[in-house]
Amino acid sequence: MTQQDQFEKATTPRFGRGFLRDIWYFAALSRDLKRGKMGRYEFLGEPVLLGRSPDGAIFALRDICPHRAAPISAGRFRKEASGDEVVECPYHGWRFGADGVCRAIPSLADDQAMDVSLIRVRRYPTSESQGLVFIWIGDGEPSEAPPLFPGVAATSPKVIDRMDFHAHIDHAVVGLMDPAHGPYVHQQWWWRSAGSQHQKAKQFTPSESGFAMTRHSPSKNSRAYRILGGAPETEITFRIPGLRWEHVTVGKRQVLSLTCLTPMGERRTRITQIIWSDHPAFIFLRPVIAAAARAFLRQDGRMVDLQNEGLKYDPTLLWIDDADSQAKWYMRLKSEWEQSRREQRAFRNPIEPAVLRWRS
Numbered sequence: 001m002t003q004q005d006q007f008e009k010a011t012t013p014r015f016g017r018g019f020l021r022d023i024w025y026f027a028a029l030s031r032d033l034k035r036g037k038m039g040r041y042e043f044l045g046e047p048v049l050l051g052r053s054p055d056g057a058i059f060a061l062r063d064i065c066p067h068r069a070a071p072i073s074a075g076r077f078r079k080e081a082s083g084d085e086v087v088e089c090p091y092h093g094w095r096f097g098a099d100g101v102c103r104a105i106p107s108l109a110d111d112q113a114m115d116v117s118l119i120r121v122r123r124y125p126t127s128e129s130q131g132l133v134f135i136w137i138g139d140g141e142p143s144e145a146p147p148l149f150p151g152v153a154a155t156s157p158k159v160i161d162r163m164d165f166h167a168h169i170d171h172a173v174v175g176l177m178d179p180a181h182g183p184y185v186h187q188q189w190w191w192r193s194a195g196s197q198h199q200k201a202k203q204f205t206p207s208e209s210g211f212a213m214t215r216h217s218p219s220k221n222s223r224a225y226r227i228l229g230g231a232p233e234t235e236i237t238f239r240i241p242g243l244r245w246e247h248v249t250v251g252k253r254q255v256l257s258l259t260c261l262t263p264m265g266e267r268r269t270r271i272t273q274i275i276w277s278d279h280p281a282f283i284f285l286r287p288v289i290a291a292a293a294r295a296f297l298r299q300d301g302r303m304v305d306l307q308n309e310g311l312k313y314d315p316t317l318l319w320i321d322d323a324d325s326q327a328k329w330y331m332r333l334k335s336e337w338e339q340s341r342r343e344q345r346a347f348r349n350p351i352e353p354a355v356l357r358w359r360s
Contacts, residue, residue: 015170015317015331016168016170016171016311017168017170017266019044019045019137019169019241019263020240020241020334020337020338021044021137021138021139021341022136022137022138022139022140022143022341023136023137023138023240023241023337024127024134024135024136024142024144024146024147025043025044025134025135025136025137025241025242025262025263026132026133026134026242026243026260026261026262026272027041027043027050027060027126027133027134027135027262028041028050028132028133029131029132029133029157029160029272029274030128030131030132030133031131031156032133033050033051033052033058033133034052035052035053035054035055035056036052036053036054036077037051037052038050038051038052038073038077038087039051039073040063040071040073040074041063041264042264042265043135043137043262043263043264044137044263044264044265045263045264045265045266046062046137047062047063047064047071048060048061048062048063048124048135049061049062049063049071049072049073049087050073050126050133050135051073051087053077053085053098054077054079054085055085057098058126058128058133059098059123059126060123060124060125060126060135061087061096061098061100061121061122061123061124062100062121062122062123062124064121065089065091065094065121066102066119066120066121067089067091067092067094068091068092070089070090070091072087072089072096072121073087074090075087075088075089075090076088076090078095080095080103080104084097084103085098086098086103086104092105092106092107093105093106093107094106096121098123099123100120100121100122100123101117101119101120102116102117102118102119102120102121103116103117104116105119124136124137125141125142127142127145127146129146129148130148130149130152131152131156131157132260132274134146134147138341147208147239147243149245149247149256149258150247150256151247151248151249151254151255151256151276152256152276155276155278157274157275157276158275158276158277158282158286158289158290159273159274159275159286159289159290159293160272160273160274160275161272161273161290161293161294161297162270162271162272162273163270163271163297163298163301164264164268164269164270164271165268165269165270165271165300165301165304166267166268166304166305166308167267167268167269167304167307167308167311168263168266168267168269169241169242169261169262169263169269170330171304171307171311172242172261172269172271172304173242173261173330174327174330175300175303175304175307176242176244176259176261176300177238177244177326177327177330178323178324178326178327179200179323179326179356179358179360180323180358180359180360181303181360182360183197183360185299185300185303186296186299197359197360198359199357199358199359200357200358200359200360201355201356201357202214202216202355202356202357203216203353203354203355204326204351204353204354204355204356205351205353206349206351206352206353207237207238207239207349208239208349209239209240209333209337209347209349210237210238210239210240210243210333210349210351211237211238211326211329211333211349211351212235212236212237212238213235213236213237214235215233215234215235215249216233216234216235217231217232217233217234218232218233218234218248225248227281227285227289228248228250228253228255228279228281229250229281230250230251231250232248232249232250233248233249233250234246234247234248234249235247238326238330240330240333240334240337241261241263242260242261242262242263242269243258243259243260243261244258244259244261245257245258245259250279253277253278253279253280254277254278254279255275255276255277255279256275256276256277257273257274257275258273258274258275258276259271259272259273259274260272260274271297271300271301273293273297275289275293322356322357322358323356323358325354325356326356329350329351332350332351333349333350333351335350336348336349336350
């Protein structure tokens with residue numbers, strides 16, 4: 001391999017622009033959606049009413065009333081004579097079911113015949129499992145089930161943190177999977193330092209809609225794992241559009257750290273960090289672990305802000321092997337997903353098993 005072959009320029013117009021569609025996106029934690037409440041969200045630049053009806057069902061609608069464009073989420077739930085729960089627009093009281101079909105227009109006079117069921121707002125399919133809510137953004141009904149994650153303990157999450165990055169999801173994802181920035185961006189005594197770097201070699205295999213770093217013992221300079229005691233082993237998995245989880249096992253105990261990236265718009269991506277565990281370390285050290293996770297996320301956020309100073313000039317980005325191979329894989333996964341949708345066929349994972357080497 002020549003030196004030129006080791007470099008790849010991220011010049012594709014799809015990087016940093018547009019979004020994957022016909023796919024599940026993380027929307028919210030189940031605990032965020034209370035019975036009889038609804039809220040206004042933004043996913044992929046689209047306004048969405050996300051709510052839970054008084055009977056407990058989760059639903060999502062385009063949050064624009066077709067009458068005068070008021071956000072329907074600013075209205076209220078109303079129980080019809082049929083027993084159905086509908087949402088009522090705050091402007092003129094137009095009422096819509098969870099399926100998006102208009103049920104009533106109160107301003108119509110008795111002799112003004114109109115089939116209001118022909119009026120609809122867009123409905124987004126939703127799914128709830130493992131305490132997580134996913135939303136399907138695309139045309140038609142979902143073609144696959146939403147992801148399930150190993151190691152989700154029966155108890156509630158031990159750590160939850162959120163932050164909005166001022167970046168397109170592509171930049172957020174590439175930063176998330178970058179294996180070389182740790183000693184520079186995350187300099188803490190309990191993690192790594194620039195002086196502790198050494199060469200690493202990790203085995204990767206394809207996984208469902210993504211790839212995984214196969215189970216292995218954490219690097220010796222990753223001091224945070226020491227609080228778990230024993231001989232921890234970890235597996236790190238990535239799945240498009242923006243899900244990364246690390247499943248750590250220590251004997252019969254386990255820790256699952258899930259990071260969900262949800263594009264709110266072209267230049268805003270919400271990062272949600274969730275940690276479950278049945279390990280006793282979380283009984284005594286939960287505040288310390290939560291503070292550490294929060295510090296990590298804020299450090300990444302500050303680096304995103306610094307990166308934006310260069311990105312505003314729309315430069316060509318230079319990616320190298322092997323440290324940036326995961327970024328290249330992400331782009332291949334995106335490209336294959338879009339092509340499979342255009343050709344109306346099953347997704348074919350383009351990732352092949354490989355060993356990647358880098359220093360960190």
